[in-house]
Each structure stands twice: as structure tokens, then as C-alpha cells.
Amino acid sequence: MEEEDEGYKRNERIALVTILVMASVAVASLFVTFIYYCYITNKVSRRLNNRKKGSEHEEKSSSSCNIQVAAENGLQEFTFKQLHSATGGFGKSNVIGHGGFGSVYRGVLQDGRKVAVKLMDQAGKQGEEEFQVEVELLSRLHSPYLLALIGYCSDSNHKLLVYEFMANGGLQEHLYPISGSNSGCLKLDWETRLGIALEAAKGLEYLHEHVTPPVIHRDFKSSNILLDKSFHAKVSDFGLAKLGSDKAGGHVSTRVLGTQGYVAPEYALTGHLTTKSDVYSYGVVLLELLTGRVPVDMKRGPAESVLVSWALPRLTDRDKVVEIMDPALEGQYSIKEVIQVAAIAAMCVQSEADYRPLMADVVQSLVPLVKHHRPTSRGGSSSSFHPNSSPKA
Numbered sequence: 001m002e003e004e005d006e007g008y009k010r011n012e013r014i015a016l017v018t019i020l021v022m023a024s025v026a027v028a029s030l031f032v033t034f035i036y037y038c039y040i041t042n043k044v045s046r047r048l049n050n051r052k053k054g055s056e057h058e059e060k061s062s063s064s065c066n067i068q069v070a071a072e073n074g075l076q077e078f079t080f081k082q083l084h085s086a087t088g089g090f091g092k093s094n095v096i097g098h099g100g101f102g103s104v105y106r107g108v109l110q111d112g113r114k115v116a117v118k119l120m121d122q123a124g125k126q127g128e129e130e131f132q133v134e135v136e137l138l139s140r141l142h143s144p145y146l147l148a149l150i151g152y153c154s155d156s157n158h159k160l161l162v163y164e165f166m167a168n169g170g171l172q173e174h175l176y177p178i179s180g181s182n183s184g185c186l187k188l189d190w191e192t193r194l195g196i197a198l199e200a201a202k203g204l205e206y207l208h209e210h211v212t213p214p215v216i217h218r219d220f221k222s223s224n225i226l227l228d229k230s231f232h233a234k235v236s237d238f239g240l241a242k243l244g245s246d247k248a249g250g251h252v253s254t255r256v257l258g259t260q261g262y263v264a265p266e267y268a269l270t271g272h273l274t275t276k277s278d279v280y281s282y283g284v285v286l287l288e289l290l291t292g293r294v295p296v297d298m299k300r301g302p303a304e305s306v307l308v309s310w311a312l313p314r315l316t317d318r319d320k321v322v323e324i325m326d327p328a329l330e331g332q333y334s335i336k337e338v339i340q341v342a343a344i345a346a347m348c349v350q351s352e353a354d355y356r357p358l359m360a361d362v363v364q365s366l367v368p369l370v371k372h373h374r375p376t377s378r379g380g381s382s383s384s385f386h387p388n389s390s391p392k393a
């Protein structure tokens with residue numbers, strides 16, 4: 001009986017131990033399962049995080065790639081928001097001018113650089129085309145005598161161009177100030193006019209002779225010559241420029257554009273465009289510098305309304321040339337220099353395009369006159385070339 005009891009107790013102990021062992025195995029496996037669960041969730045969330053970071057990085061590197069592409073052209077791509085805040089929300093007080101493209105605003109970039117922002121009018125398809133042409137051209141052309149394009153903004157609703165800011169604005173504002181806004185503006189002296197003539201000539205010379213194929217400006221005029229704080233000049237606005245023909249003597253046939261009073265007669269009549277059309281427009285600007293007159297003004301009466309027709313017969317006459325000079329100069333110029341500049345102007349505006357000089361000839365003729373007065377701080381006609389534009393030998 002005692003043996004039976006002991007056997008029963010042994011079985012009971014074995015069962016207890018078995019239950020204990022099984023319970024601890026169950027707890028241990030639960031614990032292991034829990035640890036494994038934690039490990040898996042941790043791993044999954046880490047993987048998700050990495051994937052997110054990866055896509056952020058990809059986004060960043062793709063946008064930095066865009067910036068890099070733009071930077072290769074020397075251009076910065078702006079968002080509309082950036083330019084909106086740079087110009088004080090395109091506020092009226094920041095408007096510095098209006099042109100064929102749209103309004104021009106003064107602005108300050110986040111890095112403190114002063115800029116001029118051109119906001120394209122929404123109307124018209126032609127403007128969009130001009131926008132693309134200008135961005136493409138200016139990203140390839142670099143010269144101290146051409147206005148630098150810093151960047152642009154282009155989205156489905158907005159097209160803007162961001163230029164370096166030229167503190168003294170357009171040349172025309174200083175030659176015939178519009179009553180009211182610029183009434184306090186001091187007129188340019190003779191030396192400054194000579195310097196501007198030379199620098200603008202160097203800008204055109206670069207476009208015509210240092211870029212292959214040559215670039216025809218097509219809208220060269222005094223409002224497209226901008227002046228910095230020291231009255232050094234840069235040529236602006238290639239919105240109307242077209243690449244010239246590669247062939248010698250070739251021309252680009254296109255619709256007649258440009259601004260009244262500056263357009264060469266053969267271009268106005270036939271639409272045939274060559275670099276010599278720009279030389280004519282340059283001659284008109286020289287006449288503006290000499291006379292301080294607007295190229296076309298009906299208020300001057302029929303004999304004087306068109307500047308070229310009125311000035312041309314007087315340009316090569318030593319006695320009469322003084323009659324056409326800007327009264328604002330108050331005779332403060334060298335007659336000898338005036339005669340030389342008048343002779344250059346006369347050659348540029350002659351009706352036979354082939355007889356007009358090359359811009360390189362004009363530069364050569366003006367250099368000694370300007371050297372005489374002020375050594376130009378930019379020195380020579382050296383221009384930097386972008387690899388895309390192959391300079392002529």
C-alpha cells in the first residue's frame with residue numbers, strides 16, 4: 001500500500017515537473033516570438049525609413065542635377081515664389097520699365113545680389129518664343145559688353161528672366177529724359193558718350209564677329225544699351241536676335257521686326273537680315289549720342305521728324321555738323337572728335353548695306369578717341385567664349 005502511495009507521489013512529481021518544463025518552454029517560446037516580432041518590425045520600419053530617405057536623396061540629387069545642368073550654362077533656375085519675394089511681390093514701386101516683353105522689376109536675391117526681373121506678359125505666343133531664344137542665346141554668349149542673364153523662371157503660368165541690375169538704366173533715359181520722372185537727370189558729357197559708343201560697338205562686334213554663326217541683334221537701340229553705376233555700357237535684349245547664316249554673304253529671311261527709326265531700309269523693305277542691319281541701327285544710336293534726339297518724332301515737323309534724313313546731309317559738312325549737336329552738351333566737346341564720330345555715323349546709316357563698315361572697323365575707329373579721354377576699365381575687346389560658341393580664328 002505504501003509502495004502504491006510512493007509510486008503515485010512519484011508520478012505526481014513527474015507530472016508537475018513536466019507541466020513546469022512545458023510551461024517554461026511555452027513562456028520561453030512566447031518570449032522568443034515577441035523578440036522576433038520586435039526585430040522584424042524594427043527591421044521593416046528601418047527599411048521603410050531608408051527607402052524614404054533614399055527617395056528624398058534622389059529628389060535632392062535630381063534637383064541638384066537640374067541646378068547643375070543650368071549651372072553648366074551659367075544660369076540659375078528660380079521658382080516663381082523666389083522671384084515674387086525678390087521683387088516685393090512685383091510691387092508697383094519696384095517697376096523700373098516696360099517693354100515689348102512685359103514689365104521690368106527691381107529685385108534683390110536671397111544672397112543680396114541686385115537684379116532686374118522681366119515678367120513676360122501672358123498674351124501672345126511670340127513672346128514665349130522670344131523667351132526661349134533669349135534664354136538659349138544668352139546662356140551661350142558671354143562678354144563684358146553684353147548684359148548678363150543670371151537666370152530664369154519657366155513654369156506653365158510664368159516666364160521670367162533675371163538679369164544683372166544696371167544702376168543707371170537705359171541710355172535713352174539720359175539722352176532725352178521723359179518729363180517728370182527723370183527731370184533731375186544730368187545729361188551725359190561728351191567723354192561718357194564716347195565711352196558708351198565704344199562699349200556698345202564692342203558688344204555688337206562680339207555678336208557679329210566672335211561667335212559662329214554670327215548673332216544678329218535685330219533690335220539694337222538706345223533702350224537696349226544699359227548703363228551701370230559708372231556709366232559703362234552693356235548691350236541687352238536678344239529676344240529678337242536670330243542666328244545669322246553661316247555662309248559668307250548669306251542672310252536670314254524673316255518677318256520684319258525691330259523698332260521704328262532704327263530699322264535698316266533693306267530690312268524694312270525685303271525682310272532680308274544681315275549683320276549690316278545692326279550696323280545701321282548702331283549708326284542711329286550714334287546720331288542719338290551726337291544730337292540727343294529721338295530717332296522719329298513727328299512733333300519736330302516734316303523736315304526734322306526722321307533723325308537720319310535730317311542729320312545725314314549735315315554729318316559730312318564740317319560747318320553744319322555743329323548745328324546738329326545736342327544743346328545739352330553746351331559746346332563741351334572737341335570738334336575734331338565730333339567730325340570723326342559723325343563720319344562713322346554717316347557710314348553706318350548709308351542706304352547701301354554693303355558699304356556700311358563692320359563693327360570691328362567701328363571699334364578700331366573709336367578706340368583712339370576713347371583712349372584719349374579715359375582708359376576703359378574693361379580693357380580691350382576681349383570676350384570670354386562659351387565652348388558651345390566656336391570663336392572665329
Ligand SMILES: Nc1ncnc2c1ncn2[C@@H]1O[C@H](COP(=O)(O)OP(=O)(O)OP(=O)(O)O)[C@@H](O)[C@H]1O
Pocket residue numbers: 096097098099100101102103104116118147163164165166167169170173219223224226236237
Ligand atoms: N538689367 C536692367 N537693369 C536696370 N534697368 C533695366 C534693366 N533691364 C531693363 N531695364 C529698364 O527697363 C526698361 C524697359 O526695358 P525693356 O527691355 O523691357 O524694354 P525696351 O528696351 O524699352 O524695349 P524692348 O522690349 O524692345 O527691348 C529699360 O529702358 C530700362 O530702363
Ligand SMILES: [Mg+2]
Pocket residue numbers: 099223224236237
Ligand atoms: Mg530692352
